[in-house]
Amino acid sequence: MITLDISRHPCFNATAKGHCGRVHLPVAKECNIKCNYCNRKYDCVNESRPGISSAILGPEQAVQYLQNVLRKLPNITVAGIAGPGDAFANPEKTLETLSLVRQHFPSMLLCLATNGLNVEPYVPALAALQVSHVTITVNAVDPDIGAKIYRWVRDGKVVYRGRKGAELLLKRQMSAIVALKSAGITVKVNTVVIPGINDQHVCEVAARVAELGADIQNCMIMHPNAGTPFEDIPEPSHEDMKIIRFQAEKMIPQMKHCARCRADAVGLLDQDCSEEFRDELVSCAGKFQSAPSDKPYVAVATLEGVLVNLHLGHAHEFHVWGKTDSGFQLIEKRPAPEPGLGAERWTRLAEVLHDCRAVLVENVGDTPRAVLSEHNIIPVEMTGLIEMGLEAVYNGSNLSAFKARRKNKGCSRSACGDGTGCG
C-alpha cells in the first residue's frame, strides 16, 4: 500500500486546482432515488451539467479510457465516479472499477459522489481500496423538506415515497457520514440550493453534517432541468449563494469553486476537456468487454438483409447472425414483439434476443436502449453494411465512427420523445 498525497485533489484543495486535474469515469448508470431536479436522459454535447455523460463505461473500459486520458493529460491526479446515476445503485460495478484503477494506477486518488442511500455497507471495501474522498449529497435534514425534493427512494425492491422515503434517505446519509469518517475518509457534502424549497434550510444541513464530522460543504446552484418537477424554479442568484455560503461557513468550510461537472468531466476544474475526449470515451464504450459465452449472436434490424437500415421500433423481425470458422453466417430470422405494449415490448424483445450480445440498428430510443442494455444486449447505432457492424462487434474494434448520426443530433431530443412510443 503506498501513501497517497491527498492534497492533490483539486475539488477539496483550491490551491491544487490550477495544476491537478480529475477524470470522471461514467460507470454508474442507474440510480436508486429520484431527485426532482435531476435529468440524466439527454446528453447535449455542448451542455455542461451534472448527471449527463456521452457514454457509459464498463469497469475494464474505464481503465482503458483512463489509460488513454493519462497519456494526453499526465496531470490527472484524481479518478472519480460521479454518476451519471448513483455509484451504489450498482455497487459491484463501482467496486470493480475502483479496484481495477487501484491495481493499474497505484498512486491515483480515488473519489466518488453518492446520494448516500447505499454506501455504508461498502465503507470497509472503500477504505481497503484507499478511496480517499467521498461526496454525499445532503439537501435536507428535515424529512418534510426532503419529501419535497425526492420523488421516490428505492431500497432493494421496496420503493418509498414522500416523508417515508426522505426519512430513510436521511437516516442512511447521516450514518454513512459517521462510518466514512471513522474509516478515515475525507467527506464532502453537496447541498443543492433550491429556491423556495431548501434555501432557508442550508445552515441546518451545514450544522448537522459538521456535527457528524463532515469536512467540507459544497452549496451548489440548482440547474433547472427541462422535463423535471423543478424546471420552473429559477437558479438561486449569486448574491443569495454568497449569503448562504457566508452563513454556512460559520459551521463548516465551504467549497466555492464547484464547476457542476458532467459525469464524464476531464481535466482541470476550470479548463474542462470533456469535449476533446468525447470520441475517446465513446470509442472505449464501444469496445466490447469479454463477450459472454451465452451470447454468441448479433441481431440486426434490416429491410433487405444487406444494410443496417431500420429503427429498432420499426423492425418486424430481426436477422440473427453468428460467427463461424468460414465467416459470418445468418442463423435465422426472429419476429419482433408486436407494438402497443409500452415498455413491456422491450422486455419481450430482450427475451427474443436473449442469446445476442448486440443489436445493430439505425436508431434506438432511450427506453429500449436502457432495457436492452440491462439485459446485456448492446444497441449499436449505425448505418451501412451489416458485415461492417459484425466485424466491429466480434473483433472488438472501434464502434464510435458508426455513432456519428446519434452524436450529430446535438441538443434536439430524440424524435421519439422519451423513446417509449417508438414504432
Ligand SMILES: C[S@@+](CC[C@H](N)C(=O)[O-])C[C@H]1O[C@@H](n2cnc3c(N)ncnc32)[C@H](O)[C@@H]1O
Ligand atoms: C449527478 S450526481 C451523481 C452522484 C449522486 N447520484 C448524487 O446525487 O450525489 C452529482 C451531483 O450533481 C448534483 N446535481 C444533479 N442534478 C443537478 C442539478 N440539476 N443542479 C445542480 N446539481 C445537480 C447532485 O445532487 C450531485 O450532488
Ligand code: SF4
Ligand atoms: S468533481 Fe466531484 S466526483 Fe469529480 S473528482 Fe471532484 S469531488 Fe470527486
Ligand code: SF4
Ligand atoms: S441521486 Fe444523483 S443521479 Fe440520482 S436522481 Fe439524485 S442527482 Fe440524479
